[in-house]
Every structure is written in structure tokens, then in C-alpha cells.
Amino acid sequence: MSKVLMKGNEAIGEGAIRAGCRHFFGYPITPQSELPHYLAKRMPEVGGVFLQAESETSSINMVYGAAGAGFRTMTSSSSPGLSLMQEGISYLVGAELPCVVVNVMRGGPGLGNIAPAQGDYFQAVKGGGHGDYKLVVLAPASVQEIIDMMQVAFDLADQYRTPVMLVGDGILGQMMEPVELADEVTLPEVPAKPWAASGLKGRKKPNIVNSLYIVPEDCEELNQRLFAKYDVIAAQETRWEEYRLEDAEIVLTGFGTAARIAKSVVDKARSEGIKAGLIRPITLWPFPSEVYAKAAAHANKFLCVEMSMGQMVEDVRLAVNGKKPVHFYGRSGGMVPLAKDVLAEVKKLMAGGE
Amino acid sequence: MLQEVLIAGFGGQGVLSTGQLLAYAGMIENKQVAWIPSYGPEMRGGTANCGITISDEPISSPLVTEPTTLIVMNRPSLDKFEKSVVPGGLILINSSLVDQKVTRQDLQVLEIPANRIAEELGNTKVANNIILGVLIELTGIVSLEAVVESLKKVLPARRHNLIPVNQQALEKGMQLAKEFKNKQ
Amino acid sequence: MAKVIFKRPDSLTDKQFHYCPGCTHGIIHRLVAEVIDEMGLQDDTVGVCPVGCSVFAYDYFNVDMFQASHGRAPAVATGIKRCLPERTVFTYQGDGDLASIGTAEIVHAAARSEKITTIFVNNAVYGMTGGQMAPTTLPGQKTTTSPRGREKELNGLPVRVSEMLATLDGAVYVARVSVHDPKHIVQAKKAIRKAFEIQKAGLGFALVEVLSTCPTNWGLSPKESIKWLAENMIPYYPLGVFKEPAEVK
Numbered sequence: 001m002s003k004v005l006m007k008g009n010e011a012i013g014e015g016a017i018r019a020g021c022r023h024f025f026g027y028p029i030t031p032q033s034e035l036p037h038y039l040a041k042r043m044p045e046v047g048g049v050f051l052q053a054e055s056e057t058s059s060i061n062m063v064y065g066a067a068g069a070g071f072r073t074m075t076s077s078s079s080p081g082l083s084l085m086q087e088g089i090s091y092l093v094g095a096e097l098p099c100v101v102v103n104v105m106r107g108g109p110g111l112g113n114i115a116p117a118q119g120d121y122f123q124a125v126k127g128g129g130h131g132d133y134k135l136v137v138l139a140p141a142s143v144q145e146i147i148d149m150m151q152v153a154f155d156l157a158d159q160y161r162t163p164v165m166l167v168g169d170g171i172l173g174q175m176m177e178p179v180e181l182a183d184e185v186t187l188p189e190v191p192a193k194p195w196a197a198s199g200l201k202g203r204k205k206p207n208i209v210n211s212l213y214i215v216p217e218d219c220e221e222l223n224q225r226l227f228a229k230y231d232v233i234a235a236q237e238t239r240w241e242e243y244r245l246e247d248a249e250i251v252l253t254g255f256g257t258a259a260r261i262a263k264s265v266v267d268k269a270r271s272e273g274i275k276a277g278l279i280r281p282i283t284l285w286p287f288p289s290e291v292y293a294k295a296a297a298h299a300n301k302f303l304c305v306e307m308s309m310g311q312m313v314e315d316v317r318l319a320v321n322g323k324k325p326v327h328f329y330g331r332s333g334g335m336v337p338l339a340k341d342v343l344a345e346v347k348k349l350m351a352g353g354e
Numbered sequence: 355m356l357q358e359v360l361i362a363g364f365g366g367q368g369v370l371s372t373g374q375l376l377a378y379a380g381m382i383e384n385k386q387v388a389w390i391p392s393y394g395p396e397m398r399g400g401t402a403n404c405g406i407t408i409s410d411e412p413i414s415s416p417l418v419t420e421p422t423t424l425i426v427m428n429r430p431s432l433d434k435f436e437k438s439v440v441p442g443g444l445i446l447i448n449s450s451l452v453d454q455k456v457t458r459q460d461l462q463v464l465e466i467p468a469n470r471i472a473e474e475l476g477n478t479k480v481a482n483n484i485i486l487g488v489l490i491e492l493t494g495i496v497s498l499e500a501v502v503e504s505l506k507k508v509l510p511a512r513r514h515n516l517i518p519v520n521q522q523a524l525e526k527g528m529q530l531a532k533e534f535k536n537k538q
Numbered sequence: 539m540a541k542v543i544f545k546r547p548d549s550l551t552d553k554q555f556h557y558c559p560g561c562t563h564g565i566i567h568r569l570v571a572e573v574i575d576e577m578g579l580q581d582d583t584v585g586v587c588p589v590g591c592s593v594f595a596y597d598y599f600n601v602d603m604f605q606a607s608h609g610r611a612p613a614v615a616t617g618i619k620r621c622l623p624e625r626t627v628f629t630y631q632g633d634g635d636l637a638s639i640g641t642a643e644i645v646h647a648a649a650r651s652e653k654i655t656t657i658f659v660n661n662a663v664y665g666m667t668g669g670q671m672a673p674t675t676l677p678g679q680k681t682t683t684s685p686r687g688r689e690k691e692l693n694g695l696p697v698r699v700s701e702m703l704a705t706l707d708g709a710v711y712v713a714r715v716s717v718h719d720p721k722h723i724v725q726a727k728k729a730i731r732k733a734f735e736i737q738k739a740g741l742g743f744a745l746v747e748v749l750s751t752c753p754t755n756w757g758l759s760p761k762e763s764i765k766w767l768a769e770n771m772i773p774y775y776p777l778g779v780f781k782e783p784a785e786v787k
């Protein structure tokens with residue numbers, strides 16, 4: 001193992017290469033541009049293809065082509081670019097194609113700004129494009145976790161034939177942290193893809209990559225098949241981190257950068273005698289609802305910390321299901337919650353304030 | 355130990371790479387480290403800054419909003435960040451480039467004519483490392499050895515001939531800091 | 539012993555076309571399939587069909603196929619070809635798909651000189667969605683969204699896609715053909731074959747624009763449609779080769 005200092009955006013790229021991705025299609029946008037920079041250099045070194053598309057719309061459709069041909073492939077962007085990709089993501093879902101889409105989120109709505117934000121939570125976990133569907137959504141909270149999660153992302157995508165989204169924010173993309181990298185890379189085994197449309201090559205029946213189901217009965221069957229798959233994913237792939245949760249009276253929660261801040265607040269609160277704990281969803285979908293339900297048995301209250309006006313908090317409330325109050329603290333538009341402000345909120349809530 | 359350093363100046367002054375050197379040295383010493391730049395339009399020729407957090411504990415947010423040390427490489431950065439330094443914190447100013455004085459009274463301030471000293475050492479490009487030398491001597495944030503080791507990692511092989519002069523600059527900075535401490 | 543003098547190309551399935559009587563999509567499908575057969579490419583070919591009347595082309599071509607979102611077939615084909623550079627990749631697109639919503643994708647696929655073949659079927663109208671005005675609709679032509687005829691002041695003038703793409707260095711072969719009579723059908727097949735040969739030779743992006751009919755949305759009989767194409771479309775969209783690499787001349 002080697003320990004190196006690496007930028008989050010570069011870690012996404014290196015993680016993808018180590019996961020066996022050799023085809024990247026993307027379009028520049030801050031704050032994720034170091035990722036295309038990195039892959040433009042790295043892909044040719046490993047015999048891969050880095051292609052700069054003319055737009056995010058094209059990027060995601062190039063991914064559709066590459067994924068349908070049976071290859072591990074990905075694209076990345078930041079918030080406005082993801083909005084442009086939603087149509088393509090819906091097609092990828094409909095055609096049941098595996099791929100990885102990265103969103104290094106920034107302040108919105110509109111052109112917003114390039115500062116770190118988490119305002120695309122709804123877009124990521126509630127569908128985003130048209131039609132009934134879910135994406136597996138991974139939310140790493142450190143540069144090391146980004147590297148590790150890229151492997152998970154590609155594996156889940158192939159295993160379940162579904163697009164997987166990895167969400168970060170401007171901080172995770174831009175920051176450098178130490179990461180442990182294996183010196184020897186063994187490329188992962190990729191499951192066979194007998195459905196890929198890559199030329200008949202002796203096969204009798206053509207493979208068709210398609211999301212058109214003109215007969216409603218057939219389209220309903222597709223939806224049912226997708227949701228049966230989502231049930232399996234929810235049962236088997238839900239990931240989260242618990243921290244000092246066992247005896248927690250107040251449970252802080254958040255994902256990505258917000259969770260890092262909340263975690264430090266847990267320690268500060270504990271050092272001041274407040275029994276605080278943390279739930280950090282690592283998969284935003286499937287959402288670890290049961291963990292919240294369980295914690296609601298002993299905790300008095302929940303505080304959801306986000307870099308948005310409050311999006312994940314809705315899922316926390318659904319999970320807690322009215323058993324205990326769920327409070328919210330957020331900063332938005334590219335502002336980042338400060339640990340001291342979150343701690344003040346915790347103290348206020350513990351003192352009985354609203 | 356938790357040290358949060360903000361280095362601020364113009365793009366092209368080596369602000370970001372100096373910060374990376376410091377972060378790398380922290381990593382070599384097995385500390386928790388994070389480095390984050392200002393990014394976006396402002397980095398294209400305008401002001402540039404980066405925050406470096408070095409800690410014994412896991413780092414929650416890498417954003418340095420209340421630095422324990424501010425390193426100032428241009429005048430606008432002093433205007434912008436002086437008020438953000440924690441009370442009792444440290445400001446290091448490259449006085450070859452900044453003629454303005456710190457107005458706050460609750461801070462430790464050191465003015466270092468880094469460019470002039472670097473010229474005396476025969477290479478103006480090592481000015482930042484003179485300031486870094488002052489920083490490590492005054493705060494003990496990382497050791498000299500770790501920074502020198504980091505130079506080997508951060509500088510490309512073809513620039514390794516510059517390691518001795520960079521080390522000289524670090525040592526010069528440390529010597530200045532010692533003199534400053536003795537005067538206090 | 540009976541001698542086969544006419545058969546369905548292997549690269550077409552047995553499925554009956556859904557196209558309207560007098561529509562020339564069927565002829566164009568057949569020409570593409572014959573070329574694939576004759577060049578021995580059935581095993582190697584991946585096709586991309588658009589959104590539009592030919593959205594079901596994956597049911598007809600007996601090769602591996604993709605169905606792309608509206609206008610994005612050249613991007614999808616790019617993704618396939620960059621993964622499988624040895625395969626033959628073609629897109630089959632109508633004028634709403636290619637010349638309107640997919641303008642950016644076709645221009646940039648051509649500019650990158652993607653080694654793909656595009657069959658561009660131009661019938662001057664949106665078919666599947668109900669006869670609306672297309673970028674290729676002729677001045678004065680009545681459609682469901684230009685009921686008074688296409689007006690220059692309101693809608694501007696038609697896009698001549700082949701001429702436009704031929705200005706790009708990356709577009710190495712660009713030709714416009716028609717399928718309104720047997721002589722032109724023979725010429726069209728030659729152009730389509732050339733566009734596939736150029737891909738196999740690795741020379742770059744090749745596009746064949748095929749002028750086509752839409753009796754249903756033109757409000758004409760099949761016979762009248764053929765006449766209308768010859769008399770109205772060809773003068774506006776002159777036939778010919780706009781770009782051709784020296785290697786295949």
C-alpha cells in the first residue's frame with residue numbers, strides 16, 4: 001500500500017480506473033473539472049478512452065452507447081450538468097444499463113454558484129428524470145471513501161443492471177486528503193453481459209438495447225421488474241455508518257460533508273455531557289430507514305444537518321415516522337454549516353428550545 | 355493538536371503548492387490532514403488561497419474559516435482575512451510584498467521580508483519556504499524533516515536539484531523565528 | 539431446381555414493416571440491409587435507431603440494435619464505436635431527429651469524424667408525432683403546425699443538412715440521394731454502400747441524406763407523393779455528392 005495525498009476529484013478518476021472503467025465521456029464544469037483533467041491523462045496510459053463530449057446531454061448518451069455495448073463506463077458533472085443528463089439517465093434505467101454517474105454538487109438553483117452544496121438530493125434519490133425509477137445513490141464522506149466507493153459503484157451497477165450515482169459536493173471534490181492505494185491493481189471480475197448489443201458475432205438472435213415498451217402491459221411489466229429489483233437492492237445493499245449511537249439522546253444525521261461536520265459536533269457535544277450520536281447514510285437510496293426507526297426507540301430527538309434547505313430531512317421524518325421530533329439545520333446556496341453553529345443548535349434543542 | 359492554516363495571495367505565487375507541501379508533511383507524520391483551495395473564477399489570475407488542516411483527530415470540515423495561522427502574500431488578502439484569525443492566532447506576512455500593518459492587537463504577527471532573503475539565498479522562488487520555516491518553528495505543526503521529505507514527493511524528479519536551496523530557505527525561516535522568540 | 543431471383547436480405551428480420559403505404563422507409567431499410575449483407579457485415583454491425591417513424595427499426599434490422607433518445611443517436615453511436623472500434627456502427631435518423639433536436643449531436647459527431655455511418659431520411663415533415671413542421675419543411679409547405687404554409691418571417695427557411703455538414707473537415711463523405719424511382723434507388727444504394735465502405739476503411743464520418751416521402755402527412759396519394767418529391771424537394775435539396783475522400787472516388 002502507498003499513502004498519497006489526493007484530491008477528491010482525482011480519486012473519483014483513479015477509483016474508476018481501478019474498478020476497470022476504461023471509457024469516460026464528460027463535459028467540463030466546476031467544481032468537478034479535475035476529474036476529466038485526470039482521466040484525460042490517465043485513460044490513454046491504461047488503454048482507455050477519455051472523450052470530451054459537446055454537452056452533458058451527449059455525454060450521458062455516449063455512456064448509453066458504451067454501457068449497451070457491454071463496457072464499464074461513466075460520466076461526471078456538477079448540478080446543472082446533471083439536470084441536462086436526466087433524460088439520458090431515465091433511458092439508461094429503462095434499458096437496464098449499468099453505468100456510473102457522478103455529481104459533484106454545487107450551489108443552485110439556476111446557474112447558482114460553484115461552491116459546495118447538497119441541493120440535488122431530491123434529484124438523485126427521488127428519480128430525477130421522467131418515469132418510475134430509483135438510482136442506487138452512494139454518498140462518500142472522504143477521499144478514501146470515494147476511491148473505495150467507485151469500485152462498489154461499478155460492481156452494483158453491473159450486478160443489478162442499473163445506473164449508480166455517486167454524489168459529492170465541491171468540498172469533497174476539491175479537498176486533498178491522504179489515501180491508501182494498493183500498489184498492485186488487480187482488475188475486478190466483471191459479470192458476463194450476454195444482453196449487450198455488440199454485434200451478433202455468431203449469435204442468432206439480435207440483442208436490442210431499448211427502453212420503448214409501446215404496449216402498456218409490457219411497460220407495466222418493466223416497471224414491476226424494476227421495482228422487484230429495487231426491493232432486492234434495498235434488502236441487500238443499504239449502507240450506513242453509526243457513531244456513538246447506542247445511548248444517544250439526540251441523533252445527528254447527514255450525508256457527505258455535512259455528516260463529517262455533524263460527526264465532529266457529536267464529539268464536542270459528548271465532551272460537554274450531551275449524549276449525542278450520528279447516523280450517516282452511505283447509500284442515500286436505498287435509505288437506511290430501519291436504523292432511524294430503531295434509534296427512535298431510545299433517542300429523544302433527531303437533528304438533520306444538510307447543505308440545502310432540507311431535503312434528506314423528509315426521508316428521516318418518514319423513517320422516524322412521527323415517533324420523535326426531527327429537527328433541521330441547514331445552510332444552502334454554497335454555504336457550509338459550521339460545527340460551532342450546529343453545536344449551538346444541539347444545545348438549544350437539548351435545553352428544550354425549538 | 356488542531357492547526358488550521360490559511361495561505362492567501364495572488365495566483366502564481368505558489369500559494370497552493372506551499373499548502374500542499376505542508377499537508378504532505380503532516381501526512382508523512384501520520385497526522386490527519388486536509389487541504390482545500392479556493393476555486394473557480396477567482397483562481398484565474400486573481401486571488402488564490404488554500405486552507406490546510408493538520409490535526410490529531412479526524413477532520414470534520416476542511417474549510418478553514420477561522421485560521422490559527424494566516425500567511426499573507428498580498429495586500430488584499432490581509433484586508434480580507436485579518437479579522438477571521440482566531441484570537442491569539444498568528445499572522446505571517448511577506449513584507450517584501452505587503453506594506454500594510456496588522457491592526458488587531460490580540461494576535462502574534464511576524465513580518466518577513468521573504469523575497470529579499472530568498473534573493474540573498476540566490477533563488478527568489480524559495481520565498482514561500484522561508485515563511486514555511488517560520489511557521490514550523492513557531493507552531494511545531496510539522497517537523498523540518500517531514501517538509502524536506504515532502505519536497506521529494508511534491509517536486510518532480512527533474513527539480514530535485516532544488517531541494518538543498520529549499521531546505522536552506524526552511525532553515526533560514528526557522529532561524530528567524532528563533533530570533534523572534536528570543537526577542538519576546 | 540428453382541433459382542432464387544429475389545429474397546429478403548438476411549440483415550432484415552421477417553417482421554412486416556409498420557410504415558404507411560407509399561412511405562419510402564421500407565425501401566431505405568432494404569437498401570441498408572442489402573449493403574450490410576453484400577459487404578458481409580451482418581455479424582459485425584450495430585445499428586442505432588432514432589425517435590420518429592423509424593423508432594421500431596430495431597424490429598426490422600436483423601443485427602444488434604440500440605434505440606436512442608430523440609436526436610442523440612450520433613452520441614450513442616459514438617459511445618458504441620469508441621468501445622468497439624472494429625464493429626460497423628450506423629445511425630438511422632429522420633429529419634426531426636437529426637436536423638432539429640439532434641443538431642448538436644450530428645454536428646459534433648461529424649466534427650470529431652466519428653467512424654460511423656449515418657443514414658439521414660429527409661421527408662420534410664415530422665411523421666410519427668402528427669405531421670408537424672420540421673426544420674426541413676419547404677417554404678409554403680402546409681403542416682399541422684404551419685397551417686398557412688411555412689412562413690419565412692415566422693419560421694425561417696429550411697436547413698440543408700448535407701451542405702451544412704459538408705463544411706466540416708471531419709465529414710469525409712456526404713451525399714444526397716433520392717428513392718422516388720428505380721434509377722435513383724440504384725444510385726442511393728451505391729451511396730449507402732460507399733458510406734459503409736468509408737467506415738470500414740477507417741476514413742471518418744459518412745452521411746447519406748435520403749429524400750423520402752410521407753404521403754400520410756403530406757395529404758397525398760403514394761403516387762402523388764413521388765411526384766411531389768421530384769418536383770418540390772429535389773429543386774430545394776439538390777442531389778449529389780458534396781464530399782468524397784480521394785481513396786474511394
